[in-house]
Amino acid sequence: MAQQPRHQEWEPHSTLSSSKTSSQTDSSMASVHTVEEVTESKEEETMDFKLATLLSIFESTSEEVLLQALHSAEGNLEVAIPLILSRNQSSELSDSSALDQDLSKSQLGSSRGSASPGTDELFPRKRQKLVQPRLSAFLPADPLLSLPAYACTTSSLSQSLEDPYSISSDPALPSLNERLRWKESLDEPIASSSLANPKPRPLVLYRPEDVAQHCPCTLIFNVLDKDLAGRLLKVMLKDSETWSRNRWWLFERIVTSPHKTSYFAERENDMEEVSGWTYNGRKQDAPRRFLPEMNEAKEVIRKIVNDLRKTRDIHPYEVQGEWDCNVAAVNHYANSKESVGWHADKLTYLGPRPTIASLTLGATRLFRIRKVVPDAKHPDTAGQLISISLPHNSLCIMWPPMQEEWKHEVPPVPTVTPHSIRSVCNLQYILGSVKNSGTARINITYRLSREGFSPEETPVCRCGVAMVLRCVFKNKANYGRYFYMCYAAGSHEGKTCGEFHWVDMEEKLGLKKSSVPTTTDVLYASPTTPTSGPNQDLLESGCSIVEGVDGEDDVEAMIRGELA
Ligand SMILES: O=C(O)CCC(=O)C(=O)O
Numbered sequence: 122m123a124q125q126p127r128h129q130e131w132e133p134h135s136t137l138s139s140s141k142t143s144s145q146t147d148s149s150m151a152s153v154h155t156v157e158e159v160t161e162s163k164e165e166e167t168m169d170f171k172l173a174t175l176l177s178i179f180e181s182t183s184e185e186v187l188l189q190a191l192h193s194a195e196g197n198l199e200v201a202i203p204l205i206l207s208r209n210q211s212s213e214l215s216d217s218s219a220l221d222q223d224l225s226k227s228q229l230g231s232s233r234g235s236a237s238p239g240t241d242e243l244f245p246r247k248r249q250k251l252v253q254p255r256l257s258a259f260l261p262a263d264p265l266l267s268l269p270a271y272a273c274t275t276s277s278l279s280q281s282l283e284d285p286y287s288i289s290s291d292p293a294l295p296s297l298n299e300r301l302r303w304k305e306s307l308d309e310p311i312a313s314s315s316l317a318n319p320k321p322r323p324l325v326l327y328r329p330e331d332v333a334q335h336c337p338c339t340l341i342f343n344v345l346d347k348d349l350a351g352r353l354l355k356v357m358l359k360d361s362e363t364w365s366r367n368r369w370w371l372f373e374r375i376v377t378s379p380h381k382t383s384y385f386a387e388r389e390n391d392m393e394e395v396s397g398w399t400y401n402g403r404k405q406d407a408p409r410r411f412l413p414e415m416n417e418a419k420e421v422i423r424k425i426v427n428d429l430r431k432t433r434d435i436h437p438y439e440v441q442g443e444w445d446c447n448v449a450a451v452n453h454y455a456n457s458k459e460s461v462g463w464h465a466d467k468l469t470y471l472g473p474r475p476t477i478a479s480l481t482l483g484a485t486r487l488f489r490i491r492k493v494v495p496d497a498k499h500p501d502t503a504g505q506l507i508s509i510s511l512p513h514n515s516l517c518i519m520w521p522p523m524q525e526e527w528k529h530e531v532p533p534v535p536t537v538t539p540h541s542i543r544s545v546c547n548l549q550y551i552l553g554s555v556k557n558s559g560t561a562r563i564n565i566t567y568r569l570s571r572e573g574f575s576p577e578e579t580p581v582c583r584c585g586v587a588m589v590l591r592c593v594f595k596n597k598a599n600y601g602r603y604f605y606m607c608y609a610a611g612s613h614e615g616k617t618c619g620e621f622h623w624v625d626m627e628e629k630l631g632l633k634k635s636s637v638p639t640t641t642d643v644l645y646a647s648p649t650t651p652t653s654g655p656n657q658d659l660l661e662s663g664c665s666i667v668e669g670v671d672g673e674d675d676v677e678a679m680i681r682g683e684l685a
Pocket residue numbers: 130131132450451452461466479488529530531564566
């Protein structure tokens with residue numbers, strides 16, 4: 122079935138909406154439509170929404186497993202849920218790593234061309250006799266559906282209710298009682314499957330101090346002058362009419378991102394640089410030049426980030442000296458169902474340990490993050506879901522090592538409160554020249570396109586496509602090592618040569634005293650060669666993470682399948 126791709130950092134996350142090529146026939150893909158059909162279909166019906174629902178119920182089950190269950194259940198949630206419960210409850214498979222291992226084995230053993238390799242081993246399509254819980258038991262009538270449980274720490278929740286910054290004063294948000302009621306309704310089914318292995322409680326953070334405490338982010342409210350925020354929102358909304366949805370190949374299908382994206386550069390030479398960028402093996406649309414309001418906002422944001430950097434330890438791999446933001450990836454989410462899936466922003470053109478300043482304009486949305494690297498000091502927080510509410514005119518600065526060690530998403534939610542820009546431009550509004558921005562959210566991620574990481578300096582794989590820079594984060598032996606890998610699958614009908622190169626980052630950044638010219642170290646063998654040694658090591662580590670809703674990880678999974 123269509124994997125839910127996620128995003129190539131600036132790029133898309135796609136929905137499960139996917140279009141099969143005409144030559145493909147997969148009877149199990151009853152729910153697969155052409156992009157056009159999916160776009161027209163009721164949004165609630167999309168696999169994206171269903172996956173989000175499953176994710177909100179089974180927080181600690183891998184997304185790949187959820188996708189496969191959904192596939193086996195032919196998109197029927199009422200069938201998928203008991204399948205997953207059954208898998209999780211079985212003692213052998215309740216360990217998600219064992220489950221993932223099974224999954225990878227089944228993928229390795231499966232033939233290419235199957236839309237969802239190995240699915241049948243994991244979730245036999247033959248319906249099992251299972252206790253089928255009522256779907257309604259899992260679907261809270263809560264506007265913040267994607268918050269799996271309102272496990273704000275009690276203190277942070279109650280504090281947030283008093284805090285002037287807290288968005289809990291937003292009348293559209295559920296009351297504390299509603300939250301607790303919903304949480305109670307979730308407790309029962311979740312507890313029964315997780316008694317033996319208690320999972321960290323999801324957090325919902327509203328206050329900057331809570332955000333600072335729990336993750337490498339800084340949240341700032343009312344970051345821009347109110348008038349500038351309103352003007353910027355207005356021009357970006359207008360400009361977004363010409364932005365497009367990314368499309369790329371994933372598992373033999375073309376997938377489409379469930380939001381519109383565009384790229385901006387500050388200066389002419391940055392424009393040239395950005396026009397050379399490739400994501401998911403595809404050249405991006407020509408970048409645009411920063412609009413005057415983007416420049417105004419950039420100045421404010423650059424100063425804030427640099428002031429804060431003075432109070433932080435700067436890792437040797439980070440940009441030393443002043444941080445600048447000469448490029449921006451922008452996203453337009455038209456309504457509550459538009460989203461971006463789990464991903465980390467790619468390092469290819471940003472270099473290691475980037476700082477990214479993410480500005481929200483318009484409707485409030487949840488920004489959900491989770492740490493993918495186990496924390497030796499706080500093992501109990503591994504995989505913990507943290508949701509941060511991002512209202513209009515808020516800045517979320519993602520500090521290093523956020524892109525190396527965490528993933529983030531903007532999940533679909535049932536509703537968002539329409540944002541009004543009336544107060545800012547009252548007269549124009551009355552005159553009819555300014556519309557209420559409604560449910561739309563604009564996101565501008567200000568970034569530094571880093572010296573030494575330009576398209577010309579990016580290696581090209583055997584497919585002839587720019588490779589992607591990534592960091593190993595799951596394998597102890599190679600933890601923290603950077604590598605380039607083939608990322609051509611997005612443009613090559615799902616096919617990849619699987620090439621990768623280790624990167625000696627110390628050397629690349631000029632941090633080494635020695636001048637031995639060993640920038641990269643080609644390690645990869647032919648895609649059909651059984652892997653061993655360092656390849657295997659890598660494949661078992663950062664390269665082998667399978668997460669069904671992350672485009673980049675899906676490509677890795679595909680690579681693994683090809684190598685078997
Ligand atoms: O919309 C957001 O807040 C996040 C966007 C994002 O993650 C990205 O553009 O890489």
